[in-house]
Amino acid sequence: GESVGLHLPTLSxxxxxxxxxxxxxxxxxxxYFIWYKQESGKGPQFIIDIRSxxxxxQGQRVTVLLNKTVKHLSLQIAATQPGDSxxxxxxxxxxxxxxxxxxxxxxxxxxxxx
Amino acid sequence: xxxxTQSSRYLVKRxxxxxxxxxxxxxxxxxxxxxxxxxxxxxxxxxxxxxxxxKEKGDIPEGYSVSRxxxxxxxxxxxxxxxxxxxxxxxxxxxxETGRGIGTQYFxxxxxxxxx
Numbered sequence: 001g002e003s004v005g006l007h008l009p010t011l012s013x014x015x016x017x018x019x020x021x022x023x024x025x026x027x028x029x030x031x032y033f034i035w036y037k038q039e040s041g042k043g044p045q046f047i048i049d050i051r052s053x054x055x056x057x058q059g060q061r062v063t064v065l066l067n068k069t070v071k072h073l074s075l076q077i078a079a080t081q082p083g084d085s086x087x088x089x090x091x092x093x094x095x096x097x098x099x100x101x102x103x104x105x106x107x108x109x110x111x112x113x114x
Numbered sequence: 115x116x117x118x119t120q121s122s123r124y125l126v127k128r129x130x131x132x133x134x135x136x137x138x139x140x141x142x143x144x145x146x147x148x149x150x151x152x153x154x155x156x157x158x159x160x161x162x163x164x165x166x167x168x169k170e171k172g173d174i175p176e177g178y179s180v181s182r183x184x185x186x187x188x189x190x191x192x193x194x195x196x197x198x199x200x201x202x203x204x205x206x207x208x209x210x211e212t213g214r215g216i217g218t219q220y221f222x223x224x225x226x227x228x229x230x
Contacts, residue, residue: 034218043118043204043221044157089157091219101147101172102219104157 023090137205146188
């Protein structure tokens with residue numbers, strides 16, 4: 001079936017530490033994945049994406065790793081800052097009718113302690 | 115930068131009222147989406163549209179309808195609001211890529227609707 005899930009619903013880290021947020025997906029035909037950040041009272045904000053022909057992609061302080069063998073996705077945030085506190089969602093794009101749609105995970109709440 | 119705007123941040127309506135939620139994007143995106151977000155249930159797709167005057171049902175279309183008369187605007191309509199439609203409503207848009215509908219979705223700020 002279609003499902004995208006997160007291993008940990010909450011994650012608490014110390015400011016300056018690295019954070020790792022994990023996600024499992026079930027649709028092996030999915031070929032595009034996105035991480036979103038949602039701050040309280042706001043809409044989800046795009047962070048980084050990765051296509052299935054890659055296993056790693058880096059952005060500014062963020063890295064996404066994709067392991068297609070075990071259908072696992074992770075988001076690494078380097079030197080976590082208080083402004084990184086938010087809920088993080090992974091999303092998987094699946095083909096649907098004429099195009100695609102996103103299946104979202106439940107989200108992980110990241111809390112950064114000063 | 116992509117900008118997706120929603121007509122209201124907060125809305126209070128009474129049961130049985132007809133409710134219109136408007137979404138506008140300024141990036142000429144083909145695809146537009148409406149989600150609702152509830153605690154413990156995540157984001158659930160209500161309706162989406164690949165082009166003007168086209169619409170597709172998402173996972174939870176019951177009690178909702180949509181309208182896309184212009185490319186930049188996608189409206190969600192609650193024909194007769196009920197208390198179980200109290201939720202955060204999020205609009206998104208994306209550019210069609212490679213003809214397979216793969217495109218990053220950009221979200222608006224959300225409308226928090228309370229139905230009394």
